Amino acid sequence: MSEFKFACPVCGQHITADASASGGQLECPTCFRKIIVPSAPATRDSKLLVSAAQVASPRPIPAEMAAAAGSPPTPPRRRALPALGALFLLLAAAGAAWFFLRRPAPQPVPPAPPVAPHPPAPDHPVILNTNYPVPTHIQWTLALANAAFPTTPAAGRIHGSGFRCERAILRKDLLSLSQGKTWPWDLGVNLNLHVRRVEELSGRSIEITPDRPRAPHILLRWKDAQQQPATETIANGYALKLEFGPMADGRIPGKIYLCLPDDAQSFVAGTFDAEIRAPPPPPSRPPKS
Numbered sequence: 001m002s003e004f005k006f007a008c009p010v011c012g013q014h015i016t017a018d019a020s021a022s023g024g025q026l027e028c029p030t031c032f033r034k035i036i037v038p039s040a041p042a043t044r045d046s047k048l049l050v051s052a053a054q055v056a057s058p059r060p061i062p063a064e065m066a067a068a069a070g071s072p073p074t075p076p077r078r079r080a081l082p083a084l085g086a087l088f089l090l091l092a093a094a095g096a097a098w099f100f101l102r103r104p105a106p107q108p109v110p111p112a113p114p115v116a117p118h119p120p121a122p123d124h125p126v127i128l129n130t131n132y133p134v135p136t137h138i139q140w141t142l143a144l145a146n147a148a149f150p151t152t153p154a155a156g157r158i159h160g161s162g163f164r165c166e167r168a169i170l171r172k173d174l175l176s177l178s179q180g181k182t183w184p185w186d187l188g189v190n191l192n193l194h195v196r197r198v199e200e201l202s203g204r205s206i207e208i209t210p211d212r213p214r215a216p217h218i219l220l221r222w223k224d225a226q227q228q229p230a231t232e233t234i235a236n237g238y239a240l241k242l243e244f245g246p247m248a249d250g251r252i253p254g255k256i257y258l259c260l261p262d263d264a265q266s267f268v269a270g271t272f273d274a275e276i277r278a279p280p281p282p283p284s285r286p287p288k289s
Contacts (some may be wrong), residue, residue, distance in 0.1 A: 004040045006050040008033070015052070025055055127227065128186040130179065132162040138269045140259050142210045142239045147269075149241070149255040154270035158187040159222040159232075159262075168274035170252060172198055177256075177272060178221075184229035188221035189258070189268055191242070198276055202252065206242040210261070215240075218258070220266060237261045250276050 002019045013030040019040035027034055034055040041050060134157045138150055154165035154177055165177045173193045180186035194216055195201055208215050218234045238260045245253040253273045260266040 002040075004050070006038050006052050008035060009052055009054055010035075127225075128161065128179075128223070129181060130164075130166075130186065132164040132179070134162040138267065140265050140267045142259055142261070144207060144209060144239050144241055144257075147239065147241055147257045147259070149243070149257055150270045152270050154256055154268055154272045156258075156266065156268040156270075157264065158189060158220055158266045158268070159230075160264040161187060161222065163187045163268060165268070165270070165272055168254075168272040169277055170198060170201070170274040171277050172279045175254075175274060177268060184223055184227070185221060186223060189266075190219040190221065191240075191258075192216045192219075198252075199247065201244045202247045204244050206240065208238065208240040210237050210239055212236060218260060220260070220262065232262060234260050234262060247276065252276060 003016055004019060005014050005016050007014055008028040008031060010033045011028065011031040013028055015026075015028065017026070017037050021037045022039045024037050025034055026037060035052040036055060038050045038052050132155065135152075135155045137152075138156060139146070140157075141147060154168075156163045163179055166179050166181075167177075169176045169178075173195045175191040175193060176188060178185040178188035180188075193201065193206070213236060215236045215238070218238060218240075220232045220234070222230050224230045238258065240259075241255075241257040243255045251273055253271070255271050257269045258267060
């Protein structure tokens with residue numbers, strides 16, 4: 001028998017053709033696609049239904065050849081891909097090993113030198129009657145062992161601004177160092193010394209360390225951006241060295257080294273000559289009726 005059946009690859013229509021038409025082209029009677037007639041089966045009693053191929057598509061492998069060969073062979077290019085991948089990984093590992101072996105051993109990094117904290121500037125610019133630079137020959141420190149009295153007039157930094165003592169007044173137990181000619185003073189510092197009489201301070205030395213739990217209060221004074229008086233009270237945590245000379249002619253000389261733990265790291269250090277003033281009289285009370 002020279003006739004055999006095959007299937008249209010597009011619509012599946014069964015078509016009968018003569019073996020002599022194998023390799024030729026014809027038009028499917030159902031979908032009207034041009035197809036290539038496949039080769040006739042090798043055996044006459046084959047029950048395999050051969051599939052044709054479209055004219056523009058590659059011809060399929062006959063069913064008998066596919067069954068005899070098992071799975072289709074892997075193209076050479078695909079077989080080479082795993083080998084190339086393994087070779088690439090091997091080369092990458094060798095390169096990484098060479099890089100790490102050639103790289104010099106890391107050297108220890110020396111610690112950075114300690115940097116003293118820089119005090120922040122005031123939140124708002126303050127207009128002072130007189131502006132002084134912050135002295136650079138005085139070191140802010142809370143360690144009194146490293147503190148030495150400067151021989152220059154008392155100066156420093158208060159609330160971030162340069163300070164110079166323009167007037168010193170001692171009222172009983174209150175020592176006031178101020179900068180400015182009119183009230184409110186530009187800058188200042190008040191020290192409560194807690195003595196009964198001014199005479200007790202003549203020739204006396206006072207030393208207060210930051211670890212002292214109860215210490216005389218320190219009052220910082222400055223002007224804000226609206227030229228209004230502003231203050232900050234510091235109760236402890238500061239370092240103070242204070243020496244008074246002998247009293248004479250209503251005045252008392254002294255030396256001060258004061259460092260405060262406020263945000264601006266305020267300090268005052270140097271010499272002063274305080275005017276001794278009587279404390280203000282107590283307010284009068286109305287007579288009892």
